[in-house]
Each structure stands twice: as structure tokens, then as C-alpha cells.
Amino acid sequence: xxxxxxxAPGDVDVLTLGEADTPTPGPGEVLVRTVASGVxxxxxxxxxxxxxxxxxxxDIIGLEASGVVERVGEGVERWKEGDEVxxxxxxxxxxxxxxxxxxxxxxxxxxxxxxxxxGVLEVAATVLSNLRVGNLAHGEVFLVHGGAxxxxxxxxxYAKALGAVVAATAGSEDKLRHCREHGADFxxxxxGDWVSALxxxxxxxxxxxxxIGAKYLEANVKAxxxxxxxxxxxxxxGVKGTLNLGLLLSKQATISATSLRFRPAAEKAEICxxxxxxxxxMLGDGRIRLSPETRIAFDDVRAAHxxxxxxxxxxxxxxxx
Amino acid sequence: xxxxxxxAPGDVDVLTLGEADTPTPGPGEVLVRTVASGVxxxxxxxxxxxxxxxxxxxDIIGLEASGVVERVGEGVERWKEGDEVxxxxxxxxxxxxxxxxxxxxxxxxxxxxxxxxxGVLEVAATVLSNLRVGNLAHGEVFLVHGGAxxxxxxxxxYAKALGAVVAATAGSEDKLRHCREHGADFxxxxxGDWVSALxxxxxxxxxxxxxIGAKYLEANVKAxxxxxxxxxxxxxxGVKGTLNLGLLLSKQATISATSLRFRPAAEKAEICxxxxxxxxxMLGDGRIRLSPETRIAFDDVRAAHxxxxxxxxxxxxxxxx
Ligand SMILES: NC(=O)c1ccc[n+]([C@@H]2O[C@H](COP(=O)([O-])OP(=O)(O)OC[C@H]3O[C@@H](n4cnc5c(N)ncnc54)[C@H](OP(=O)(O)O)[C@@H]3O)[C@@H](O)[C@H]2O)c1
Ligand SMILES: NC(=O)c1ccc[n+]([C@@H]2O[C@H](COP(=O)([O-])OP(=O)(O)OC[C@H]3O[C@@H](n4cnc5c(N)ncnc54)[C@H](OP(=O)(O)O)[C@@H]3O)[C@@H](O)[C@H]2O)c1
Numbered sequence: 169x170x171x172x173x174x175x176a177p178g179d180v181d182v183l184t185l186g187e188a189d190t191p192t193p194g195p196g197e198v199l200v201r202t203v204a205s206g207v208x209x210x211x212x213x214x215x216x217x218x219x220x221x222x223x224x225x226x227d228i229i230g231l232e233a234s235g236v237v238e239r240v241g242e243g244v245e246r247w248k249e250g251d252e253v254x255x256x257x258x259x260x261x262x263x264x265x266x267x268x269x270x271x272x273x274x275x276x277x278x279x280x281x282x283x284x285x286x287g288v289l290e291v292a293a294t295v296l297s298n299l300r301v302g303n304l305a306h307g308e309v310f311l312v313h314g315g316a317x318x319x320x321x322x323x324x325x326y327a328k329a330l331g332a333v334v335a336a337t338a339g340s341e342d343k344l345r346h347c348r349e350h351g352a353d354f355x356x357x358x359x360g361d362w363v364s365a366l367x368x369x370x371x372x373x374x375x376x377x378x379x380i381g382a383k384y385l386e387a388n389v390k391a392x393x394x395x396x397x398x399x400x401x402x403x404x405x406g407v408k409g410t411l412n413l414g415l416l417l418s419k420q421a422t423i424s425a426t427s428l429r430f431r432p433a434a435e436k437a438e439i440c441x442x443x444x445x446x447x448x449x450m451l452g453d454g455r456i457r458l459s460p461e462t463r464i465a466f467d468d469v470r471a472a473h474x475x476x477x478x479x480x481x482x483x484x485x486x487x488x489x
Numbered sequence: 490x491x492x493x494x495x496x497a498p499g500d501v502d503v504l505t506l507g508e509a510d511t512p513t514p515g516p517g518e519v520l521v522r523t524v525a526s527g528v529x530x531x532x533x534x535x536x537x538x539x540x541x542x543x544x545x546x547x548d549i550i551g552l553e554a555s556g557v558v559e560r561v562g563e564g565v566e567r568w569k570e571g572d573e574v575x576x577x578x579x580x581x582x583x584x585x586x587x588x589x590x591x592x593x594x595x596x597x598x599x600x601x602x603x604x605x606x607x608g609v610l611e612v613a614a615t616v617l618s619n620l621r622v623g624n625l626a627h628g629e630v631f632l633v634h635g636g637a638x639x640x641x642x643x644x645x646x647y648a649k650a651l652g653a654v655v656a657a658t659a660g661s662e663d664k665l666r667h668c669r670e671h672g673a674d675f676x677x678x679x680x681g682d683w684v685s686a687l688x689x690x691x692x693x694x695x696x697x698x699x700x701i702g703a704k705y706l707e708a709n710v711k712a713x714x715x716x717x718x719x720x721x722x723x724x725x726x727g728v729k730g731t732l733n734l735g736l737l738l739s740k741q742a743t744i745s746a747t748s749l750r751f752r753p754a755a756e757k758a759e760i761c762x763x764x765x766x767x768x769x770x771m772l773g774d775g776r777i778r779l780s781p782e783t784r785i786a787f788d789d790v791r792a793a794h795x796x797x798x799x800x801x802x803x804x805x806x807x808x809x810x
Pocket of ligand 2: 679747748
């Protein structure tokens with residue numbers, strides 16, 4: 169099969185189109201012919217050698233994809249040849265075929281074609297699973313950083329649908345407007361004093377979904393309410409930060425850090441089922457709207473990585489096969 | 490009534506015996522004549538002005554005490570005059586009488602006299618509630634720092650009773666032996682590389698109960714297993730530490746910081762009920778053994794604080810009225 173090959177970590181040039189063995193579906197697994205592959209920030213890190221796949225997972229990049237079932241392994245019950253699916257993967261999405269455990273496949277969201285659908289599941293599963301870690305409840309204040317980004321746009325809408333008061337940060341007037349248009353009750357410029365602004369507007373956050381890491385650690389703890397919970401899923405602002413444990417203790421607060429990719433298969437399956445049951449209906453009735461994705465031909469995978477690194481792209485990028 | 494008065498924060502000399510108004514039990518509250526008052530590290534911090542009581546709570550020091558019910562307020566169902574009780578307090582224990590919500594009173598543990606019982610509930614409630622925060626399960630590895638201290642000795646035995654593998658740190662051969670004698674499967678000198686020793690012996694900790702804070706933050710995160718949970722309840726080693734969020738993320742780990750004193754009354758009542766139901770039977774059948782307490786006359790409160798600050802005392806200190 170055709171697949172994106174990376175001989176050694178590096179720049180976009182290390183991405184080359186080549187041949188790889190078509191994987192064989194083991195018991196409980198499904199072989200899918202790819203229609204489109206979602207492109208994620210983690211893919212760039214993996215290309216650069218900073219984010220190796222979990223043990224036992226293919227070297228081929230790609231955390232999500234859509235396609236049509238080609239063949240099912242022993243004991244697979246839900247799927248048969250010809251079914252349309254989207255997949256949450258630990259790797260292998262950048263190829264003509266991929267294999268996934270049957271629980272990590274769900275139908276595309278209602279009314280969304282297979283190409284657009286390739287870029288939805290990773291974000292949906294990340295947001296749903298982490299707002300569970302944070303235990304976000306109806307009426308609570310939720311803060312998401314990068315509210316105009318992929319995770320942020322989705323998290324804003326999902327948290328609103330759960331009945332939260334939503335605050336988001338962003339870096340420009342345009343992006344702040346984007347946050348409000350997607351339902352944020354408050355949008356704060358992250359170049360200013362967003363901690364004070366948040367506290368004044370809401371009293372502080374019950375739950376923070378953080379993609380910045382070290383750089384925001386102190387500010388995030390300040391921004392938490394009593395019993396607040398902060399969930400770190402990205403480290404765009406560095407790895408090692410200062411933690412004021414005295415402040416954390418006086419707030420009885422909690423910091424968790426999680427990654428969807430490294431969860432065990434059983435949990436991924438459970439998360440996919442929850443996405444299908446809870447998030448897909450929200451896409452169906454418009455409570456969550458998808459930003460239009462940028463479609464790039466599979467052969468132009470280098471251009472896709474360049475576009476994502478450049479930072480000018482809005483919305484998801486998908487590689488069309 | 491007689492009570493310990495602190496006119497201004499300071500050294501032990503600011504502790505003076507004086508007169509205060511006997512409190513009146515409001516609805517749902519109970520007035521208790523004190524038999525003995527437990528002395529805790531937090532009392533020293535409060536005396537020094539570093540740990541003010543929560544809003545609405547008396548200025549009189551004292552987080553736990555035992556005594557005999559003198560009078561009950563409106564609507565109190567469980568208690569009547571003459572009942573023997575131990576109390577978890579937000580303040581007020583260093584006095585001839587104290588008032589507590591009825592849910593923060595439980596009977597003394599089976600076979601423990603009222604004087605010894607004055608020093609048990611604060612530790613028991615702290616350990617039980619925080620191992621719940623850490624969600625310690627049967628068969629998991631539990632690490633407690635200061636395994637020969639008040640919290641540590643209790644936590645070691647309680648975690649063993651829950652079926653955990655227990656590791657403890659301590660600072661001398663004597664104290665390490667104390668840890669083993671109270672059931673620790675592993676005891677590590679904290680002057681050495683306890684992180685490596687723990688990992689070699691057990692693979693790492695599922696749950697850490699930490700009383701050191703900043704100084705151990707990096708080491709504790711290293712010592713955690715995947716999905717580990719660390720609960721910080723003391724800051725003996727400082728407030729601001731370095732947190733490696735990358736490591737936390739790769740482990741999918743969680744850090745919580747909590748304080749028993751600042752929990753709402755309803756939670757304290759629930760914790761007291763759990764202590765009575767789960768911990769008291771363990772004291773009854775010897776799964777948890779109390780170290781002999783040091784008894785000091787109420788009038789010698791200064792000596793009690795000096796003894797605790799000095800650090801040479803082993804076991805609890807109680808003030809006898
Ligand atoms: N742990 C997991 O399971 C998991 C899963 C998926 C994604 N992630 C991580 O989540 C992060 C976001 O992914 P994404 O797909 O949403 O990326 P994205 O669409 O490129 O968004 C990045 C966002 O970061 C914002 N940002 C940059 N600097 C900021 C600052 N100083 N303060 C606040 N926001 C700032 C940007 O806001 P402006 O555009 O307004 O500047 C932008 O919205 C990435 O780090 C990714 O690796 C983690
Ligand atoms: N948040 C809450 O709700 C709550 C409630 C109760 C207590 N606490 C806190 O818990 C802490 C312990 O209380 P306690 O009553 O158990 O005090 P304690 O009996 O005086 O014990 C203190 C312990 O700290 C240990 N220690 C000192 N330096 C250490 C180091 N570098 N590494 C490891 N251990 C070290 C000592 O070990 P060695 O004797 O072997 O040196 C000793 O066992 C205090 O800070 C207290 O304020 C918090």
C-alpha cells in the first residue's frame with residue numbers, strides 16, 4: 169500500500185511517499201481503506217522525533233482517519249465490508265489502509281461527509297475525555313486557552329452544550345470574535361491580564377483546559393476557584409514551570425495532565441462510544457458547528473505540515489486520498 | 490470558661506490562660522465539656538499568625554478534643570447530656586468547653602480512654618479523606634513521607650489495612666525501624682536516593698501522601714507510576730516548587746492539594762462518619778495501633794508547644810483538663 173514514510177526524524181523533507189505492507193486485521197480488528205487522514209500538531213512532533221508512538225504501534229504517522237471497511241478480523245461484530253467509519257488511532261493514519269480495534273471506529277457524524285469527518289474524532293475525543301477528567305458540571309465556569317484553535321473552538325461549544333459558563337483566551341481581535349461567535353461568554357486577549365479579567369467577570373474557573381503548560385502554570389493556579397481542576401493537555405509554552413503548592417492547597421485544587429494517545433485501547437473504545445452517543449448528536453442538531461477544513465491531496469503531505477506549522481491556517485487540515 | 494488566649498501572634502509566650510465566654514450551642518450544635526485537647530502542628534502555625542481560622546470560627550486554637558456532652562442545641566438527635574465524644578473542630582479545642590456541629594462528634598474509638606482519644610480523630614480524618622482523594626485501591630503502591638510521624642504512622646497502618654503495598658520515608662535508623670514495625674513493606678532514608686530505591690523495589694508509587702511540598706515536588710513526580718496520584722497535605726519543605734508538566738503528562742498523573750480544616754461542615758461530618766465506620770473497627774481489632782501519647786496539663790500549654798516544636802517528641806501530645 170502507499171504510505172507516508174519517515175526514514176529519520178527531521179524537517180518536512182523527511183516525509184516521503186513510499187510503499188509499506190498492508191496491515192492484517194487481527195482478532196477484533198478492522199482493516200479500513202482510507203478516504204482522508206486528519207493532520208494534528210502531534211504529527212509534526214512525531215515527524216521531528218519528539219513524540220514516538222507507544223510500544224507495538226506502527227511507525228506510520230496519523231492519529232485519525234476516515235474510510236470504508238475493507239475486511240474485518242475474527243470476532244468483529246459491529247462492522248462489515250463497505251461500512252463508512254472514522255477512526256481514533258495510535259498511529260498509521262497516513263496510509264492507503266489502516267487497521268484499528270473495532271471499538272475505535274464509529275460512524276461519521278450525522279450530515280458530515282467522510283472527508284470532513286476525518287478531522288473531527290481526535291479533537292472530539294480529546295475534549296470529551298478531558299472535560300471528564302476535569303469533571304465539568306452544569307453551571308460551572310470553564311476556561312479554555314486558545315479558544316480559536318482546533319481544540320478551543322470545539323471545547324467552547326461542547327462546554328456550552330453541557331451548560332457551563334465559558335471563557336476563552338485568544339491572541340487577536342479576530343480570534344476573540346471567533347471565540348464569541350462560537351458561544352464563549354467571555355473572551356480575553358492573552359497578551360493582557362486575563363487572570364484578573366476572568367476573576368472579575370466570573371470569580372474564577374472551576375475547570376481549565378490548558379494547552380500552554382509551563383508558561384501558564386502560575387497564572388492558571390491563580391485563575392482557579394476553590395476546588396478548581398486544571399487539565400493540561402498541551403505544552404506549547406514549555407515543560408517545567410513553577411507551582412505554588414500553598415495556593416493550590418488553600419484552594420484545594422487539582423492539576424492533572426493527560427494524553428489521549430497513551431490511554432489503553434479499552435479506554436479509547438469507551439471514549440469513542442461516548443463521542444458517538446454524546447457529541448455526534450450535538451453536531452447533528454447544530455449545537456456544535458465544525459469550521460470548514462482545509463483539504464490537501466495526500467501526495468502533498470509536506471505542504472500540509474508546512475501549513476500547520478506556519479500557524480496561519482484556521483480549522484482542521486485533512487489529507488485526501 | 491477557662492481558655493487559652495492569644496492576644497497577638499508570636500512565640501510560645503503569647504499563649505496565656507484566661508477567661509472566655511462559654512459558647513452557646515446553636516441549632517444542630519452540641520456543647521461539650523473538654524476532657525483533653527489534641528495538639529497539632531497547625532496549632533503552632535495559628536499561634537504564629539500563619540494559619541488564621543476560617544471565617545466565622547472562634548479565635549481559640551484547637552482542631553480536636555474529647556469530652557462529655559454538656560448540653561445539646563435544637564434538633565440534635567444523636568447526642569444527649571453525659572455522652573462521651575471526640576470532636577473534629579475548625580477551632581476552639583483549647584478551652585474548658587467547646588461547641589461542634591453534631592456530625593463532627595463521634596464516640597471515642599473502642600477501648601481507648603477519653604484522654605488518649607483526644608489525639609486520634611484529626612489524624613484519622615486527614616488520612617482517610619486524603620487517601621480517598623488519592624483513590625488508593627487494594628494492591629496499589631502507597632508512599633508516605635515522614636512514616637514515623639503522626640500522620641505517617643497512622644497512614645502506614647491504614648493503607649496496609651486497605652491492602653496496599655506501603656513504602657515510607659524517614660530520617661534515621663530508629664525511625665525507619667518504627668516504619669517497618671508499623672507495617673511498612675519498604676522504608677527508605679530520605680537523606681538518600683529514595684526515588685530510585687522506591688522504583689527498584691516497587692516500580693513506583695500509585696499514590697503519594699506528601700507533607701513536604703516544594704522540596705519534594707520534582708522527586709515525587711519522578712516517583713509516581715503511570716496514572717499516579719499525589720496528594721499534598723503539608724508544606725514543611727516550602728511552598729513554591731518546580732513542576733515538570735511533560736513528565737506529569739507522560740504519566741497521566743494528578744496532583745491534588747487539600748486541607749481538612751477548610752472543608753465545608755457537611756463534608757467534615759461525612760468524613761467523621763466514615764472514620765467511625767471504617768477506622769474505629771481497625772483500632773478495635775488492632776489493625777491500627779496508637780503510639781502512646783504524651784500527656785501535659787492544660788495549664789502547661791506553652792510546654793506542649795515547645796515540645797512539639799522541638800521535634801524530639803514521638804506520638805501525639807494531648808492537653809489534659
Ligand atoms: N493531550 C492530548 O490528548 C491532546 C490531543 C490533541 C491536542 N493536544 C494539544 O492541544 C494543543 C492545541 O491543539 P490544536 O489542535 O487546538 O492546535 P491549534 O488549532 O493550532 O491551536 C493552537 C492554539 O494555541 C493558542 N495559543 C498560542 N499561544 C497562546 C498563548 N500564549 N496563550 C493562549 N493561547 C495561545 C492559539 O491562539 P491564537 O491563534 O489566538 O494565537 C491557538 O488557538 C496542542 O498543543 C496539541 O498538541 C493534546
Ligand atoms: N492538610 C491537612 O489537612 C493536614 C492535617 C494534618 C496534618 N497536616 C500536615 O502534615 C504534616 C505532618 O504532620 P504530623 O502530625 O505527622 O507531624 P509530625 O508527627 O511532627 O511528623 C513530621 C514528619 O516529617 C518528617 N520529615 C521531616 N523532614 C522530612 C524530609 N525531608 N523528608 C521526609 N520526611 C520528613 C519527619 O520524619 P523524621 O522524624 O524521620 O525526620 C516526621 O515524620 C504537617 O506538615 C502537618 O501540618 C496536614
